[in-house]
C-alpha cells in the first residue's frame with residue numbers, strides 16, 4: 001500500500017487525506033502540524049496517521065501532501081530538501097491556487113517529483129468538504145509523471161482534473177478572482193448605484209437576483225458574445241457617453257471601470273456582429289480603447 005505524509009493538515013489537508021485513505025487506501029504515515037494537539041486532531045479526523053510537530057520526527061513516505069498556508073510552502077520545501085529524507089521518485093504535491101509547483105523546486109533538486117493539485121472549492125468545514133468533494137474541478141501542473149498519478153486519483157475520487165501551464169499559474173488564479181471575487185465587486189457597484197438612484201438595498205437585492213441569474217444562465221448557455229446585451233451591444237453611443245460623464249462626476253473610479261469593462265464588451269459586440277464599423281470606431285474613441 002503506498003504511503004502518504006501530510007504536512008499542514010488543515011481545512012484542505014484533512015478532508016483530502018481522509019478521502020485518499022478511505023477511497024484509494026493510501027497508508028497515512030505522518031501528519032505534521034505546528035502543534036501536536038492540532039496534528040492529533042487532524043489524525044482523529046483522517047482516522048489514521050502518526051501526529052508529529054517537527055520535521056525531525058518525519059519519516060519518509062511515497063507521497064507527501066503539503067497543505068501548509070501558501071506563505072509557508074517554499075520554506076517547507078527548503079526544510080525538506082535539507083532533511084536528507086528525500087528520495088528519487090517520491091512525489092511531493094501542494095494545493096495552492098496561485099503558487100506554482102515550482103515553489104517546491106528545492107525538493108525537485110533532490111531528485112523527487114513535484115506537482116500542484118488545486119481543488120477549485122472553498123474549504124471552510126472539513127466534514128462538509130469531505131461530503132462535497134465529488135465533482136470538484138482540480139487544476140494540475142508540475143512533473144508529468146506526478147500529475148498523471150494525481151489525475152488518476154482525482155478521477156477515482158469523482159473529481160474533475162484538468163491541466164494548466166505552470167508558468168501561467170497566476171493568470172489561471174486571476175481568472176478565478178475575476179469570476180468569483182470581482183463578480184461580488186461588480187454587484188456592489190450595482191447596489192451602490194441603485195442606492196444613489198433612491199432604491200433600497202432590499203429592493204435592489206430582489207431586482208438584481210433574477211437579473212443577474214438570468215445573465216449567468218444566458219452566458220453559460222450561449223457563450224459570452226451571444227449573451228451580451230445593453231448599450232454597447234446596441235451601439236448606443238450617446239447613452240455610453242452620458243453614463244461615462246455622469247459617473248466621472250459622481251464616482252471617477254466607477255467611470256474608469258465602466259470604460260475598461262466597456263472595452264471588453266465592445267470586443268464581444270464586434271464578434272457578435274451587432275455594431276456598424278462606424279459605431280464600433282466611435283465607441284472605441286469614447287472608451288479610450
Ligand SMILES: NC(=O)c1ccc[n+]([C@@H]2O[C@H](COP(=O)([O-])OP(=O)(O)OC[C@H]3O[C@@H](n4cnc5c(N)ncnc54)[C@H](OP(=O)(O)O)[C@@H]3O)[C@@H](O)[C@H]2O)c1
Pocket residue numbers: 007008009010011012013032033034035038039066067068069070072076094095096097098118119120121122123124
Ligand atoms: N481553504 C480553502 O478554501 C482552499 C481552497 C483551495 C486550495 N487551498 C490551498 O490549500 C493549502 C492549505 O490551505 P488551508 O486552508 O487548508 O490552510 P489551513 O486550514 O490554515 O491549514 C494549514 C495547516 O498548516 C499547518 N501549518 C502552518 N504553518 C506550518 C508550517 N510552517 N509547517 C507545518 N505546518 C504548518 C497548520 O498547523 P497548525 O494547525 O498547527 O497551525 C494547519 O494545520 C494552501 O495552499 C491553500 O492555498 C485552500
